[in-house]
Amino acid sequence: MNDPRVSLRLIGDSRIYSPGQTLSGEYFVDTTDPQEIKAVELSVLWYTEGKGDEDLAVHHFQRIANDNGTDVDFRLSQQFRTALPNTPLSYDGVIVRIHWCVRIRVFMRRGREVVSEQSFQLGMVPRARAVE
Amino acid sequence: MARRFLFFFRKKRGSRATGSERLGRLGEALFYTAILVLGGAALALIIWTMIVPQWRANYGFRETTCRVLDVPLPEENHGMESTTYRPQVHIEYVVDGKKFDKLAWDQLRTWYNDQARVEALTKRFRPGETYNCWYDPNDPEQVVLIRGSVWWVWLLAMLPAAFFVFGLIGLARNRLQSRTSRERRSALAKRAANMELFEPQRRESPKFPTVPIDAEWRNSPGTALAYRLPIATKPSWQLFAAAMSFLVWNLLAAVLLTIAIRGHVARQPDWFLTFFCLPIVAAGGWLCYYFLRQFLITAGVGATRMEVSDHPLLPGEEYEILLSQAGKLTFSSLEVFLVCDEQATYRQGTDTVADSQQVCRMSILRNEHLQIQPGLPYETRCKFRVPAGAMHSFKCDNNAISWRLLVRANVARWPDYERSFPVIIHPRGGEAAAGTNHQPHDAAAGGVSRQPTPTSGGHDT
Numbered sequence: 001m002n003d004p005r006v007s008l009r010l011i012g013d014s015r016i017y018s019p020g021q022t023l024s025g026e027y028f029v030d031t032t033d034p035q036e037i038k039a040v041e042l043s044v045l046w047y048t049e050g051k052g053d054e055d056l057a058v059h060h061f062q063r064i065a066n067d068n069g070t071d072v073d074f075r076l077s078q079q080f081r082t083a084l085p086n087t088p089l090s091y092d093g094v095i096v097r098i099h100w101c102v103r104i105r106v107f108m109r110r111g112r113e114v115v116s117e118q119s120f121q122l123g124m125v126p127r128a129r130a131v132e
Numbered sequence: 133m134a135r136r137f138l139f140f141f142r143k144k145r146g147s148r149a150t151g152s153e154r155l156g157r158l159g160e161a162l163f164y165t166a167i168l169v170l171g172g173a174a175l176a177l178i179i180w181t182m183i184v185p186q187w188r189a190n191y192g193f194r195e196t197t198c199r200v201l202d203v204p205l206p207e208e209n210h211g212m213e214s215t216t217y218r219p220q221v222h223i224e225y226v227v228d229g230k231k232f233d234k235l236a237w238d239q240l241r242t243w244y245n246d247q248a249r250v251e252a253l254t255k256r257f258r259p260g261e262t263y264n265c266w267y268d269p270n271d272p273e274q275v276v277l278i279r280g281s282v283w284w285v286w287l288l289a290m291l292p293a294a295f296f297v298f299g300l301i302g303l304a305r306n307r308l309q310s311r312t313s314r315e316r317r318s319a320l321a322k323r324a325a326n327m328e329l330f331e332p333q334r335r336e337s338p339k340f341p342t343v344p345i346d347a348e349w350r351n352s353p354g355t356a357l358a359y360r361l362p363i364a365t366k367p368s369w370q371l372f373a374a375a376m377s378f379l380v381w382n383l384l385a386a387v388l389l390t391i392a393i394r395g396h397v398a399r400q401p402d403w404f405l406t407f408f409c410l411p412i413v414a415a416g417g418w419l420c421y422y423f424l425r426q427f428l429i430t431a432g433v434g435a436t437r438m439e440v441s442d443h444p445l446l447p448g449e450e451y452e453i454l455l456s457q458a459g460k461l462t463f464s465s466l467e468v469f470l471v472c473d474e475q476a477t478y479r480q481g482t483d484t485v486a487d488s489q490q491v492c493r494m495s496i497l498r499n500e501h502l503q504i505q506p507g508l509p510y511e512t513r514c515k516f517r518v519p520a521g522a523m524h525s526f527k528c529d530n531n532a533i534s535w536r537l538l539v540r541a542n543v544a545r546w547p548d549y550e551r552s553f554p555v556i557i558h559p560r561g562g563e564a565a566a567g568t569n570h571q572p573h574d575a576a577a578g579g580v581s582r583q584p585t586p587t588s589g590g591h592d593t
Contacts, residue, residue, distance in 0.1 A: 041313055043319070050474075052475075052487075055531050061318075087340045087342055087559055088341065088342040094489045095476045096476055096531045105315065125522075128491040131493045
């Protein structure tokens with residue numbers, strides 16, 4: 001059995017957003033058996049990368065489950081939109097980096113998960129360089 | 133392919149952690165299950181062999197009378213290191229017309245270390261006299277002369293109970309984590325924090341998530357400019373820490389050195405200890421130098437005060453600072469820098485390691501050849517502009533980006549020193565987007581909260 005494929009698209013010409021701007025997009029799951037999908041989670045989140053342990057915080061979260069009598073066909077386009085926060089801005093530092101992304105997590109019936117994400121940039125902070 | 137066989141060699145940090153998360157959770161579940169089973173088994177054993185028999189003797193046994201036939205010597209148990217003693221009294225009693233003849237005492241068959249104490253306990257039972265005793269109605273051969281609860285049984289039960297609860301909580305947590313994604317846990321945690329009954333003490337501004345609040349800065353008005361900046365670490369605390377390190381370390385070094393020297397004097401030198409002492413004594417010498425240096429800085433250099441025309445700072449904006457330095461000193465140079473540090477903490481085994489990297493160091497003031505007179509602090513003002521592309525202040529559990537004004541003094545015939553005054557920088561774009569009411573010189577002005585607008589379908593956490 002093939003894993004389903006997630007198609008995620010952000011609406012807009014640029015992947016650079018300003019604080020407070022609305023982020024919108026759509027996604028669908030390409031699968032031969034839609035009944036195999038138990039739930040889908042959509043998160044707009046930031047996480048850190050670099051030398052330190054990872055910090056992560058979710059700004060917008062949406063979970064659609066197929067186990068409460070509802071029967072969502074994830075092969076059809078699902079849309080989302082959220083107003084982005086003022087901070088933290090995307091940052092490319094030396095030992096600390098901050099990334100923003102939209103992450104889709106698909107939960108399958110037998111415990112498998114499929115994850116897809118689309119990065120974007122919040123704000124325009126120039127890249128940092130080490131000083132010494 | 134190779135990664136399939138290297139599940140245990142996880143890369144813990146960096147762009148992507150490697151290794152099998154599912155295998156990690158399984159290992160964690162097995163660990164907590166083992167703790168749960170061991171704790172549960174030990175707890176069940178204590179309950180079954182101690183608590184239940186004690187409870188039955190107290191509440192389930194029937195009372196009758198018995199005649200003491202004899203008070204024999206205590207029963208002895210010769211262990212590896214000591215001998216223990218158990219009291220026993222030879223009694224005769226009748227149940228339903230049937231006569232029983234038993235050695236009895238308590239239900240738990242308690243053993244004592246002290247023979248004299250055991251003999252004192254049994255002394256009150258005299259042969260030929262009648263006393264109360266309690267027998268098991270289901271098995272009349274089970275009889276006790278002494279009833280009551282023993283406190284240490286409950287204390288003994290607490291240890292396996294703690295293991296049992298630890299394992300249970302660990303398994304529940306493991307199950308919750310394996311059933312919920314990290315994003316969902318983060319969203320739930322934030323929602324729970326927002327639903328707290330009492331207003332939590334905020335570490336970050338609601339308008340600017342992850343940016344530390346600047347209440348501490350705005351609570352302290354300056355004498356000439358709007359705000360007086362707090363100093364990062366007070367020199368007196370640095371001196372105290374240096375003094376404690378110097379004292380404790382050198383006390384240890386002195387003890388070790390004395391033992392080593394005594395060995396040499398007695399012509400029985402311990403060369404391992406002698407060589408072991410060398411780096412310890414060297415470190416003690418460096419701590420002595422560091423303590424003296426801190427002492428000279430604290431005692432000889434007066435207070436440094438920094439005031440700023442507005443706070444928080446914004447990228448691209450111009451601000452004025454006032455630097456005040458007291459003391460009787462001659463400075464070769466006195467400099468002020470605007471510094472940005474990236475800070476990261478990470479766990480390495482059981483240790484938490486911190487690292488930092490300077491990513492901005494902008495000189496904003498440099499004065500040379502200064503002479504400060506006692507009672508007349510040196511004061512200077514200057515203007516500076518925060519770089520237009522400056523990253524805002526950021527603070528999370530493991531990562532931070534912090535800004536500070538750094539005063540560096542090069543003092544003639546005296547140790548040089550640095551003093552830091554943290555500042556908060558807010559994002560420029562966020563100000564416009566959030567419609568902030570940035571009000572210079574208004575110490576009472578608090579941040580205006582603007583909650584993100586909920587959108588259809590999901591929720592902003």
